[in-house]
Amino acid sequence: MTSYAKDTGSEFPSVSSYRDLKVQESPGYWAMVRKRILRDPVTLISAAILLVIILSAILAPVLAPYDPYVGNIMTRMKPVGFEGHLLGTDETGRDMLSRLLFGGRLSLIAGVVPVSIALLIGGSLGITAGFFGGLVNTVIMRVTDVFYAFPSILLAIAICGMLGTGLFNTLLSLTLVFIPPIVRISESVTTQVRNLDFVEAARASGAGSFALMRYQVLPNVLAPILVYTTSLVSLSIILAAGLSFLGLGVSAPAAEWGLMLNSLRQMIYIDPVLAALPGVLIFATSMCFNLISDGLRSAMDVRLKV
Amino acid sequence: MKHDIIAEPGILEVSNLHVAFGRPKDRVSVVNGVDFSLAKGEVLGILGESGSGKSVMLRSLMGLFPRRTHVTGHVRLAGQDLLAMDKKTLRNIRGRDVSMIFQEPMTSFDPVFTVGRQITETIRRHDGVSEQDAQARALELFELVAIPSAKSRLTNYPHEMSGGMRQRVMIALALACRPKVLLADEPTTALDVTVQIQILLLLRELQREMGMSVVFVTHDIGVAAEVADRIGVMYAGRFAELAPTRAAILTPRHPYTRGLLAATIHGQQRGDHIETIPGAPPNLAHLPTGCAFAPRCGRSVAACTEKMPEMTVFGKTHMARCYNPEPSQI
Amino acid sequence: MIGQVPTTGADRMQRILADARDRGGPGQPMLILKDIKRHFPIRKGVMNRTVGHVQAVDGVSLTVMKGEILGVVGESGCGKSTLSRLMMRLVEPDTGEMIFDGDLVDDKVGLTTRRLRRQMQMVFQDSFSSLNPRMPIEETIAFAPMMNGSSRSDAIAAARALLDQVGLSAAMFARRYPHELSGGQRQRVNIARALAVNPRVVILDEAVSALDKSVEAQVLQLLIRLQEEMDLTYVFVSHDLNVVRYISDRIAVMYLGRIVETGSVDEIWDNPRHPYTQALLASIPSLDPDRRTMAAPIYGDPPNPINPPSGCRFRTRCPFAETCCEMHDPAAVTLPGSSAHAVSCHMENEASGHSRVGTNARIAEVTQ
Numbered sequence A: 001m002t003s004y005a006k007d008t009g010s011e012f013p014s015v016s017s018y019r020d021l022k023v024q025e026s027p028g029y030w031a032m033v034r035k036r037i038l039r040d041p042v043t044l045i046s047a048a049i050l051l052v053i054i055l056s057a058i059l060a061p062v063l064a065p066y067d068p069y070v071g072n073i074m075t076r077m078k079p080v081g082f083e084g085h086l087l088g089t090d091e092t093g094r095d096m097l098s099r100l101l102f103g104g105r106l107s108l109i110a111g112v113v114p115v116s117i118a119l120l121i122g123g124s125l126g127i128t129a130g131f132f133g134g135l136v137n138t139v140i141m142r143v144t145d146v147f148y149a150f151p152s153i154l155l156a157i158a159i160c161g162m163l164g165t166g167l168f169n170t171l172l173s174l175t176l177v178f179i180p181p182i183v184r185i186s187e188s189v190t191t192q193v194r195n196l197d198f199v200e201a202a203r204a205s206g207a208g209s210f211a212l213m214r215y216q217v218l219p220n221v222l223a224p225i226l227v228y229t230t231s232l233v234s235l236s237i238i239l240a241a242g243l244s245f246l247g248l249g250v251s252a253p254a255a256e257w258g259l260m261l262n263s264l265r266q267m268i269y270i271d272p273v274l275a276a277l278p279g280v281l282i283f284a285t286s287m288c289f290n291l292i293s294d295g296l297r298s299a300m301d302v303r304l305k306v
Numbered sequence B: 001m002k003h004d005i006i007a008e009p010g011i012l013e014v015s016n017l018h019v020a021f022g023r024p025k026d027r028v029s030v031v032n033g034v035d036f037s038l039a040k041g042e043v044l045g046i047l048g049e050s051g052s053g054k055s056v057m058l059r060s061l062m063g064l065f066p067r068r069t070h071v072t073g074h075v076r077l078a079g080q081d082l083l084a085m086d087k088k089t090l091r092n093i094r095g096r097d098v099s100m101i102f103q104e105p106m107t108s109f110d111p112v113f114t115v116g117r118q119i120t121e122t123i124r125r126h127d128g129v130s131e132q133d134a135q136a137r138a139l140e141l142f143e144l145v146a147i148p149s150a151k152s153r154l155t156n157y158p159h160e161m162s163g164g165m166r167q168r169v170m171i172a173l174a175l176a177c178r179p180k181v182l183l184a185d186e187p188t189t190a191l192d193v194t195v196q197i198q199i200l201l202l203l204r205e206l207q208r209e210m211g212m213s214v215v216f217v218t219h220d221i222g223v224a225a226e227v228a229d230r231i232g233v234m235y236a237g238r239f240a241e242l243a244p245t246r247a248a249i250l251t252p253r254h255p256y257t258r259g260l261l262a263a264t265i266h267g268q269q270r271g272d273h274i275e276t277i278p279g280a281p282p283n284l285a286h287l288p289t290g291c292a293f294a295p296r297c298g299r300s301v302a303a304c305t306e307k308m309p310e311m312t313v314f315g316k317t318h319m320a321r322c323y324n325p326e327p328s329q330i
Numbered sequence C: 001m002i003g004q005v006p007t008t009g010a011d012r013m014q015r016i017l018a019d020a021r022d023r024g025g026p027g028q029p030m031l032i033l034k035d036i037k038r039h040f041p042i043r044k045g046v047m048n049r050t051v052g053h054v055q056a057v058d059g060v061s062l063t064v065m066k067g068e069i070l071g072v073v074g075e076s077g078c079g080k081s082t083l084s085r086l087m088m089r090l091v092e093p094d095t096g097e098m099i100f101d102g103d104l105v106d107d108k109v110g111l112t113t114r115r116l117r118r119q120m121q122m123v124f125q126d127s128f129s130s131l132n133p134r135m136p137i138e139e140t141i142a143f144a145p146m147m148n149g150s151s152r153s154d155a156i157a158a159a160r161a162l163l164d165q166v167g168l169s170a171a172m173f174a175r176r177y178p179h180e181l182s183g184g185q186r187q188r189v190n191i192a193r194a195l196a197v198n199p200r201v202v203i204l205d206e207a208v209s210a211l212d213k214s215v216e217a218q219v220l221q222l223l224i225r226l227q228e229e230m231d232l233t234y235v236f237v238s239h240d241l242n243v244v245r246y247i248s249d250r251i252a253v254m255y256l257g258r259i260v261e262t263g264s265v266d267e268i269w270d271n272p273r274h275p276y277t278q279a280l281l282a283s284i285p286s287l288d289p290d291r292r293t294m295a296a297p298i299y300g301d302p303p304n305p306i307n308p309p310s311g312c313r314f315r316t317r318c319p320f321a322e323t324c325c326e327m328h329d330p331a332a333v334t335l336p337g338s339s340a341h342a343v344s345c346h347m348e349n350e351a352s353g354h355s356r357v358g359t360n361a362r363i364a365e366v367t368q
């Protein structure tokens, strides 16, 4: 079966002569996105700050001047800049800087891991629901709606309370919390793309469901879903911190920003700067994720021509 | 209708109007030096392709600009410069002395109020009359724009009306305070042909009765020919040609006008040759020096790519920006 | 409406019949629609209850001859796009049947949708949303052939050849993305995409409506050239009568989901019989400042397709409407002396009881 254009003879060269045609490469979509991001100072600065936070969390064992779990009764609650302790010490005399560095590890894990797993599960469910529509859609979306009815913080508390404390349970409960909103977004984005004319046109070209999904729908839905998911990371960090703060997340000696915020609570009158430090980091990290998400969103909007 | 457009100062005088958007380093010049004078009772049709700056130009005649807009030039309405006015005076003038009809009437109404309420509010704000008088006037306006069963229609919400009806209400709203100048931005483009002709005839009739001046923007030559006394052809933010309707259509002098007329499909049959204009309109961020149409023009000469030609006057009322105009008889 | 005069010249018909895929022979229309209906349910509320139906296409019968260009005109919302999608089977009809070159289109007993779409393609109304924003245009064009078994390198080479044929230099444009093209260029890509499977019929849904006047003429000439070179059959859907007149051999006039009149371009233009056709023609702006339109041919807006008028759908705006128009749907009547001019109006039907039967009533007489 020959299913390409006829050689019309006269005016145009034959099809085979196009095999080795030198074509001008177009910078393409992602190059444009990159160019736009490079021109967006807010996103760039957020990314730089976030990079510093991530690197210092990874390099915590190297960077930390003290053991984060060993305190010294003699040097309790010393202010910022106290000899040898750059950021002071906490209520049991442990070095704040070291604890904040190590705490970043748990907080970042709590931010990224549940959202990533939820993205895999929720994204697949949502895209499936949007792509196939009909009964599949109804079943998936109605089940999602049930979970969606609760505010996320309540849901997290409820699940965590049921499962018990500990890092694994925190991650599990947060994952469950983030699946419904991701399903929602994925479903609505997919439904939208699915009804665009180019998908119809591809369907009219005889493509099966798999090819439609792989070549037409997926490349167009992944980006917006990813952007939305990035903005959830900040929420996840805050929720994890909140759970620890309430005593439902990771427990006592562990260094985690939310937990630190909780145990430094009593010090707010003695040394407010010290007590606020973990909070500032939680805020900064989640803010960075949010700003990056916003920057990506506007950089990826094709209709905003350069 | 004949107007001596050059001698008498018109009701609306626009001179050297420039509008640009964006920061200096990525500036997009959308309007690049527009001059015209609109006589009392005259209908000026502005014709141009998508992106030629018609809407931006029309909005600047009401002093409507988005943020980060760079404007120079003068827009004088009955002698007063709109661009030099403070916000409050401008707001008072809008709707009273000059008002506007938009392409998509749905977006210019408030969906939560009935159309009658929106009209009476406008009348009361500008004329300060009683609620009763305003309602009577609204009913009168509805009858004026030929809305059947006007009284019950006043209680409709915008979404309850068809496109043609909404456009009539839009016109009623624009005429509520008997403006001196009416600006119409493609008021019939979204409508069906059988409805379009009704609206065009209505506008023509109201304009004649009220002695209004109208600036009518469209991309359809046929529509311009139906309503305009004079036609200005816009290309890349400038008038390429400005001439009485008859002359603009029958003896265009600018190659772009002629090309546009030749490429317009109207009455040709299968097999008739249609001359097309090669290429596409220029990118406003990188306008060529010289005439913006030169790269697509079959009559361009060396001078065209060097310097923008000035408006040349042919006869009393016919002008075109061209170094090598079409002969006066085709 | 079967048995029409072919509008295609003998040479061209020879070439069309030489196509290995031709089955029906010269007398067999390329496409026949018989009483096709499609009503969209309107759902409301949490229970998704159906509260009504949009009668988008309501009993359309239509014949497309081999090698001709059939123009379909009508106002916004009259069902033109739905009709196009029905022909492509992107929307399934509620009732009615479609016959493609003699074969019933039916996935069980006849020509399958998949095989139909190898012979029939469509160009969509919106040039932007009909191209995948994440795909270089050559891959968009090559997509269909690849889905139908061509190798990637064959399909890409053919796509590039097609780009040159539609007037876009392959060397410059092949790897570009839709957002890097102008409206006219995107529509050329859409045309190339439709041609990539080497179809026999192309449905063009408002293919030039969104384009600027100077570009519109370029694309129309391209379409005409391709039709002649590739011996295609077109169904050209548009709301612009001038454009339809220029490109078509025959015209079908649509109003609220039904065809009200069909005939050759000349017959429709010189002797429009349905009052709606007459109104449409009289509504075209004149382009002659000395002969401006003085009176609107008809008043009011088209009614809502959710609750269309009973009987003849045009009766609410028709100056000649009588009780019979309200009571009965007018059937299509072929005018005597012409084999291809058919009108669905009671005034053309002896048996209808309309007082103006046979008077050749003109809307212009009423509006003057």
Ligand SMILES: Nc1ncnc2c1ncn2[C@@H]1O[C@H](COP(=O)(O)OP(=O)(O)OP(=O)(O)O)[C@@H](O)[C@H]1O
Residues within 6 Å of the ligand: B021, B022, B028, B030, B048, B049, B050, B051, B052, B053, B054, B055, B056, B057, B066, B219, B284
């Ligand atoms: N607020 C804005 N910021 C930047 N660019 C703008 C803005 N508004 C309009 N433009 C640009 O100005 C140019 C002219 O726009 P305008 O709306 O006046 O065109 P137009 O002639 O009315 O076209 P159309 O027929 O499509 O309505 C376009 O290229 C548009 O992208």
Ligand SMILES: Nc1ncnc2c1ncn2[C@@H]1O[C@H](COP(=O)(O)OP(=O)(O)OP(=O)(O)O)[C@@H](O)[C@H]1O
Residues within 6 Å of the ligand: C040, C041, C054, C055, C056, C074, C075, C076, C077, C078, C079, C080, C081, C082, C083, C125, C239, C305
């Ligand atoms: N999938 C759908 N579901 C519900 N209603 C629909 C659907 N598709 C079309 N319609 C309705 O059917 C009617 C006909 O639509 P269609 O798009 O076929 O009109 P059209 O003649 O192409 O109009 P236009 O000139 O505006 O493109 C409209 O009232 C529209 O709202």
Ligand SMILES: [Mg+2]
Residues within 6 Å of the ligand: B054, B055, B056, B185
């Ligand atoms: Mg505009």
Ligand SMILES: [Mg+2]
Residues within 6 Å of the ligand: C080, C081, C082, C125, C205, C206
């Ligand atoms: Mg349509």
